[in-house]
Amino acid sequence: MPVYDYRCNSCGQRSALFYKNYADYDRARTEGLRCPNCGSTEMTRLISRVAVAKPGRDYANMSSDEMLSVLEGGDGREVGEMMQQMGQDEVMSDPVTREVTERLIKGDNPEKIEKDMGSDLV
Numbered sequence: 001m002p003v004y005d006y007r008c009n010s011c012g013q014r015s016a017l018f019y020k021n022y023a024d025y026d027r028a029r030t031e032g033l034r035c036p037n038c039g040s041t042e043m044t045r046l047i048s049r050v051a052v053a054k055p056g057r058d059y060a061n062m063s064s065d066e067m068l069s070v071l072e073g074g075d076g077r078e079v080g081e082m083m084q085q086m087g088q089d090e091v092m093s094d095p096v097t098r099e100v101t102e103r104l105i106k107g108d109n110p111e112k113i114e115k116d117m118g119s120d121l122v
């Protein structure tokens with residue numbers, strides 16, 4: 001179902017407009033989008049909420065200091081994501097590392113994972 005976010009240029013009100021399908025959306029566009037608040041047709045489409053929902057980090061362009069701060073930050077999900085982004089081939093081809101990474105991303109407690117995986121992990 002297409003969902004579009006708009007901001008009214010006239011009153012600044014932001015609205016999410018839902019359409020049953022793209023034909024519906026086309027018809028609404030042809031007829032002119034109206035601000036539900038003031039009725040203005042000066043609507044600016046905003047970038048989809050889905051696309052900006054997760055800001056994320058570009059780990060590939062991180063400096064080693066930044067990476068270290070993520071590791072030391074102890075946020076398992078973030079560490080997992082970083083490992084997944086960085087690791088690509090070598091790291092992720094190791095089944096143990098891959099499982100750890102996947103569990104970190106799911107939000108598992110890193111200490112618990114460590115115990116489960118055995119002491120040779122670290």
Ligand SMILES: [Zn+2]
Nearest residue numbers: 008011035038
């Ligand atoms: Zn308005």
